[in-house]
Amino acid sequence: MSSPLSSKNIGRFISIEGIDGAGKSTHIASLSARLQQRGADVVNTREPGGTPLAETLRGLLLHSGMDELTEALLVFAGRRDHLRQVIEPALSSGKTVLCDRFTDATFAYQGGGRGMELSVLAALEQWVQQGRQPDLTLWFDLPAELAAQRRAAAREADRFEQQDLEFFNKVRAGYAARAAAAPTRFARIDASLSVEAVSAQIEAVLEARGW
Numbered sequence: 001m002s003s004p005l006s007s008k009n010i011g012r013f014i015s016i017e018g019i020d021g022a023g024k025s026t027h028i029a030s031l032s033a034r035l036q037q038r039g040a041d042v043v044n045t046r047e048p049g050g051t052p053l054a055e056t057l058r059g060l061l062l063h064s065g066m067d068e069l070t071e072a073l074l075v076f077a078g079r080r081d082h083l084r085q086v087i088e089p090a091l092s093s094g095k096t097v098l099c100d101r102f103t104d105a106t107f108a109y110q111g112g113g114r115g116m117e118l119s120v121l122a123a124l125e126q127w128v129q130q131g132r133q134p135d136l137t138l139w140f141d142l143p144a145e146l147a148a149q150r151r152a153a154a155r156e157a158d159r160f161e162q163q164d165l166e167f168f169n170k171v172r173a174g175y176a177a178r179a180a181a182a183p184t185r186f187a188r189i190d191a192s193l194s195v196e197a198v199s200a201q202i203e204a205v206l207e208a209r210g211w
């Protein structure tokens with residue numbers, strides 16, 4: 001067994017997921033501000049990344065060629081450091097961690113998109129996280145075609161964003177499978193709607209939890 005993470009859990013862990021172009025970045029700052037207005041002490045972070053070591057790995061993941069197992073090992077290596085250095089200490093001290101992507105992205109991209117065996121990812125997940133999961137995952141869901149149109153209008157593509165529609169359809173299906181397996185943790189947001197309608201859905205999810 002790997003060394004223990006933390007036994008205390010008094011903060012809230014929220015992850016935000018979805019295919020590239022779903023609108024995560026558009027909503028994160030206002031979501032963070034909204035949580036702070038309600039009294040949360042919010043730590044904003046992201047994956048791949050979140051610590052100096054994990055940010056170095058992020059640069060490699062987004063810009064260097066490698067196979068899917070190497071990708072998975074790098075994301076989990078960064079995740080381990082991120083959990084130990086940032087996420088667990090924050091949750092132990094009662095903070096709210098708002099994380100732009102977490103392990104569902106590995107199941108969706110390396111599992112769904114690249115076709116890696118899910119049992120290998122599940123074993124890595126157990127070793128690295130020892131049961132730690134977000135308390136809430138906001139899944140921005142929309143058709144891959146619409147996300148591609150939004151990305152094309154917005155920015156230059158990295159290694160993942162250069163993938164075709166078939167890849168993103170598989171990533172989306174990967175998220176759908178994770179959501180079906182953890183229906184209490186996941187909240188599906190219809191990300192094909194307007195920015196205002198997406199914000200309203202997020203608010204409804206938080207309200208329903210009394211957050």
Ligand SMILES: Nc1ncnc2c1ncn2[C@@H]1O[C@H](COP(=O)(O)OP(=O)(O)O)[C@@H](O)[C@H]1O
Pocket residue numbers: 018019020021022023024025026027150151153154191192193194195196198
């Ligand atoms: N609900 C929406 N309707 C239309 N365009 C949107 C919506 N949400 C985001 N966008 C636009 O789509 C593009 C991608 O959004 P972004 O927030 O960067 O996505 P992500 O962070 O999930 O990749 C941006 O140009 C953004 O302005």
Ligand SMILES: Cc1cn([C@H]2C[C@H](O)[C@@H](COP(=O)(O)OP(=O)(O)O)O2)c(=O)[nH]c1=O
Pocket residue numbers: 020025046047048075100101102103105106107109110158160161
């Ligand atoms: C966390 C994670 C991300 N990724 C991919 C998904 C994204 O295409 C990419 C970077 O995510 P993201 O930070 O959302 O990209 P951007 O800053 O361009 O919005 O990393 C994986 O393939 N596996 C993972 O485990």
